[in-house]
Amino acid sequence: MEFLGSGTSTGIPTVGCDCAVCRSSNPRNKRLRSSVLFRVANGDDEERRLLVDVTPDIRIQALRSGFTSIHGVLITHTHADHCHGLDDLRSLYWGGGRVPLELWAYPESLSSLKQTFAYIFDADYDYKGIVKLNAHVFDQDAFEVAGVEVLPVQVIHGGMRVAGFRIGECAYITDTNEVPPASIEKLKGVRLLILDALRRAPHPTHMSLPKALETAEKIGCERVFFTHINHDLDHEAINRELPDWARLGYDRLKVAIEDDGTISVTEPAASDSPPPIAF
Ligand SMILES: [Zn+2]
Ligand SMILES: [Zn+2]
Ligand SMILES: [Zn+2]
Structure with missing residues (x-):
């Protein structure tokens, strides 16, 4: 999994905030909105790339x-x-040869997308400059995306449900204050987890750092990386406090389970092209 973004809803730095984390020059304190790209090996064929969420930062993230x-x-x-x-998915739609992009969501999420982006889902809207989507819904059962099995894992986010996603021994769970027992069961066997941890203090719709650690322990994963992080959490200071198996995630970090079963953590190189976006 590659972190495309690891920040809370405002992104970090937050517009108008002059706290120490928002003013920090450490690139690991610069967090675009939370999203990951699952990169799943597919034998000799092209890797399968599954994008989780489409943030307002998707252009820069891609x-x-x-x-x-x-x-x-x-x-x-x-x-x-x-x-x-x-x-902004239209650029990826063009990049994929104008084949409609396959999108999966809960039924209520798809209804909401159809309201917010009515023109994208309007079959009669005759304008070439928009993305075309092939929309599918899921609920509790696993489904396949380009040959990759995806298991949805329902979590609580205040008054709504949110889908986490498990692929093999990896899982991504954002925007939750509670992972119910049935979902903990669905996550048993996950070795590598990305999990919401907004801040130190409790929050009605997100995990605090202590609650996120407790939840990761219940799941029993070997490594956890936190995401959806706000400006209360300085990357280096918090990582010094965390146990060895837990770390704050950060933008452009790649974590994976390799073919030999080892968990790899690949930091972005300063020489990577294109360079990190500076702001
Ligand atoms: Zn969010
Ligand atoms: Zn701030
Ligand atoms: Zn949310």
Whole structure:
């Protein structure tokens, strides 16, 4: 999995904030809106790229990651920070040869997308400059995207449900204050987890750092990386406090389970092209 963004809904730095983290020059404190790209090996064929959420930062996220086509889009929920980049998928639609992009969401999420982006879903809207989507819904059962099995894992986000996604021994869970027992069971056997941890203090719709650690322990994963992080959490200071198996995620970090079963953590090189976006 590649972190395309690791920040809370405002992104970090937050517009108008002059706190120490928002003013920090450490690139790991610069967080675009939360999203990951699952890159799944596919034998000798092209890797399968599954984009989770389409943030308002998707354009920059795709440019700096370097991907120009994807095999599917998975939507966790339809809060603006997770789907308001939907229009910008048109570049990836063009990059994929104008084949409609496959998108999966909960039924209520798809209804919400159809309201917010009515023109994208309007079969009669005759304008070539928009993305075409092939929309599918899921609920509790696993489904396949380009040959990759995806298991949805339902979590609580205040008054709504959000979909986490498990692929093999990896899982991505954002925007949750509670992972119910049935979903903990669905996550048993996950070795590598990315999990919401907004801040230190409790929050009604997100995990605090202590709650996220406790939840990761219940799941029993070997490594956890936190995401959807706000400006309370300084990257280096928090990592010094965390146990060895837990770390804050950050933009452009890649974590994976390799063919030999080892968990790899690949930091972005300063020489990577294109360079990190400076701001
Ligand atoms: Zn969010
Ligand atoms: Zn701040
Ligand atoms: Zn949310």
